[in-house]
Amino acid sequence: MTLRIIAFGAHPDDCELAAGGVAAKWAAAGHKVKFVATTNGDVGHFATAGGPLALRRMSEVKRCAELLGITTQVLDIHDGELMPTLENRRTIARLIRDWQADVVLCHRNNDYHPDHRYTGILVEDAAVLVCAPFFVPDTLPCTKNPVFLYYGDDFQKPCPFEPHIVVGTDEVIDKKRGCIELMPSQFADKDSWLGRYLPGVPDDDEGRKNYIREWLIDRGAAAANKYRAQLVARYGEAQGNAIKYAEAFEVCQYGAQPTAAELNELFPR
Numbered sequence: 001m002t003l004r005i006i007a008f009g010a011h012p013d014d015c016e017l018a019a020g021g022v023a024a025k026w027a028a029a030g031h032k033v034k035f036v037a038t039t040n041g042d043v044g045h046f047a048t049a050g051g052p053l054a055l056r057r058m059s060e061v062k063r064c065a066e067l068l069g070i071t072t073q074v075l076d077i078h079d080g081e082l083m084p085t086l087e088n089r090r091t092i093a094r095l096i097r098d099w100q101a102d103v104v105l106c107h108r109n110n111d112y113h114p115d116h117r118y119t120g121i122l123v124e125d126a127a128v129l130v131c132a133p134f135f136v137p138d139t140l141p142c143t144k145n146p147v148f149l150y151y152g153d154d155f156q157k158p159c160p161f162e163p164h165i166v167v168g169t170d171e172v173i174d175k176k177r178g179c180i181e182l183m184p185s186q187f188a189d190k191d192s193w194l195g196r197y198l199p200g201v202p203d204d205d206e207g208r209k210n211y212i213r214e215w216l217i218d219r220g221a222a223a224a225n226k227y228r229a230q231l232v233a234r235y236g237e238a239q240g241n242a243i244k245y246a247e248a249f250e251v252c253q254y255g256a257q258p259t260a261a262e263l264n265e266l267f268p269r
């Protein structure tokens with residue numbers, strides 16, 4: 001059976017970082033994956049902003065989508081201004097319905113960035129409505145309730161992330177590296193967010209690009225170590241201990257509630 005997965009991230013880089021590995025694995029197995037950035041990313045830079053930055057970021061995620069073998073879309077909502085409005089709830093519900101998603105991914109709603117939080121809230125708010133025939137009746141309802149899951153994060157309050165499924169991404173780590181390299185406005189420019197704020201970033205262009213890329217890749221290694229027990233449980237002792245990079249996801253309580261075996265089938269190994 002071909003699975004249909006839709007992932008929502010607040011900015012044109014969030015889906016790629018949180019789920020680029022699992023997306024590449026799903027796509028390689030013939031499943032259909034779509035990334036949606038709920039804002040156009042037109043603010044998160046120290047030297048440029050507005051339309052030119054939004055266009056640059058859209059072209060960056062389009063190239064990432066080609067690399068991953070998936071579809072991508074960027075909503076034309078200003079960076080830093082996403083709100084949990086009825087209009088946006090309808091937009092998110094339409095996107096999930098149009099995609100006839102089996103699996104929906106999003107941020108948790110405790111997160112440092114309001115666009116991340118509200119993306120999480122909008123997806124949660126749409127969850128109860130995607131099967132309702134008379135909500136946004138210009139789109140067909142989902143024929144079955146999707147499974148909604150959150151990306152991994154390190155926020156502790158009011159509750160820490162607790163993964164239900166962990167996916168080893170070693171086989172596709174070069175695709176994730178490639179995505180990071182395809183987003184210089186996010187991860188290579190001197191005036192990008194991390195170029196400005198990440199401690200220890202080298203001053204030269206090549207050094208900075210490599211440093212930021214590997215810092216981001218190391219987060220996948222941290223996840224593999226943090227959730228080592230789940231990796232061993234899923235992949236067995238030898239393979240589970242050998243996995244270097246991983247992405248983790250927590251089931252949201254608002255959509256379909258899969259058993260552990262069903263979840264294991266939904267996600268690539």
Ligand SMILES: [Zn+2]
Nearest residue numbers: 010011014113
């Ligand atoms: Zn973001």
